[in-house]
Amino acid sequence: MMSDSMNSPASYPASSNNAGAAARSVASSQSEMTEFILPNDANMLGNLLGGRLMHFIDLVAAMAAYRHSRNHVVTASMEHIDFIAPVHVGDLLILKASINRVFHSSMEVGVKVWVENPLAATHRHVSSAYLTFVAIDGNGKSVPVPALLSASIDEKRRFEDAGRRRETRNQEQNRKRQNQAAHQNKGAIESQNK
Ligand SMILES: CC(C)(COP(=O)(O)OP(=O)(O)OC[C@H]1O[C@@H](n2cnc3c(N)ncnc32)[C@H](O)[C@@H]1OP(=O)(O)O)[C@@H](O)C(=O)NCCC(=O)NCCS
Numbered sequence: 001m002m003s004d005s006m007n008s009p010a011s012y013p014a015s016s017n018n019a020g021a022a023a024r025s026v027a028s029s030q031s032e033m034t035e036f037i038l039p040n041d042a043n044m045l046g047n048l049l050g051g052r053l054m055h056f057i058d059l060v061a062a063m064a065a066y067r068h069s070r071n072h073v074v075t076a077s078m079e080h081i082d083f084i085a086p087v088h089v090g091d092l093l094i095l096k097a098s099i100n101r102v103f104h105s106s107m108e109v110g111v112k113v114w115v116e117n118p119l120a121a122t123h124r125h126v127s128s129a130y131l132t133f134v135a136i137d138g139n140g141k142s143v144p145v146p147a148l149l150s151a152s153i154d155e156k157r158r159f160e161d162a163g164r165r166r167e168t169r170n171q172e173q174n175r176k177r178q179n180q181a182a183h184q185n186k187g188a189i190e191s192q193n194k
Helices: 050-069 153-192
Strands: 031-036 072-083 092-102 106-117 122-136
Touching: 031 050, 050 072, 050 092, 050 106, 050 122, 072 153, 092 122, 092 153, 106 153
Parallel strands: none
Antiparallel strands: 031 092, 072 122, 092 106, 106 122
16 A cells, blocks of 8 residues: 555655564554445445455555554555455444564555444454555665564464465465566577577
8 A cells, every 4th residue: 555645666755764673562553444334435236345345455454564564565465355245335344454474574464354233233244355565665675574473372373374375475476487487488489480
C-alpha cells in the first residue's frame, strides 16, 4: 500500500533507522479496523465487492506492518485470500491484522475478517488473507526490520506456517525464473537458426 505521493522511489520520504532495534511483540503491532458497508461498496446483489474487501485488507495489514517496522512499507504480495461468505450492505466489517513472521526486510501479515450483524449482534468469519510487506528506505531499497517475538502457541504456529509459505513462494519464483531463462534461450537459438 502506497499513497500517490510515494509512487516514485525518488519521492519516498526518509525512513527511520531500525539498525539494532529490539525485537517487538506481535501484540505491539496488532491492528483493527471497522467499516460500515454502504451501497457504494456493493455490487447489484447488495454484496460487498471483492476488490473493495481486498482494499480494506491491504489497509489494515499495512497498519500492522508500519507499526512493527516503524518504517515506510510497500505491499510486495497478497498471495492468499479466501472469500468464505458474502458481506451485505448494512453489515459491520471487522478486520484484524497481525504480523506472523519477520524475515529480513519483509514481514508476513495475516488478516482475518468478520461481519457483525448490528441488529442481531452476531459475528461471522467471512475472509482470511496473507500479505507480504517490505520495509524500504528513502530510495525505495529494502531495509531490515526488527525481529518478532512470537510468544503464544498460536503465534508460534503462525510463525512456522509463514516459513512454509515463504519456502513455497521461493520455489515457485525459482520455477518461474527457470521457465523464463529456458524461454529466452529458445528464442536466442531460433533467431540464430534463421
Ligand atoms: C517489494 C520491493 C521493494 C522488493 O524489491 P526487491 O528488489 O525484490 O528487493 P529485495 O531483492 O531486496 O527483496 C526484499 C524482500 O522482499 C521480498 N520480496 C520481493 N518480492 C516479493 C514478493 N513478490 N512477494 C513476497 N516477498 C517478496 C524478498 O523475499 C525480500 O525479503 P527478505 O528481505 O525478508 O528476505 C519491490 O518489488 C517494489 O517496490 N515493488 C512495488 C511495491 C508497490 O508498489 N506496492 C504497491 C502495489 S500497488
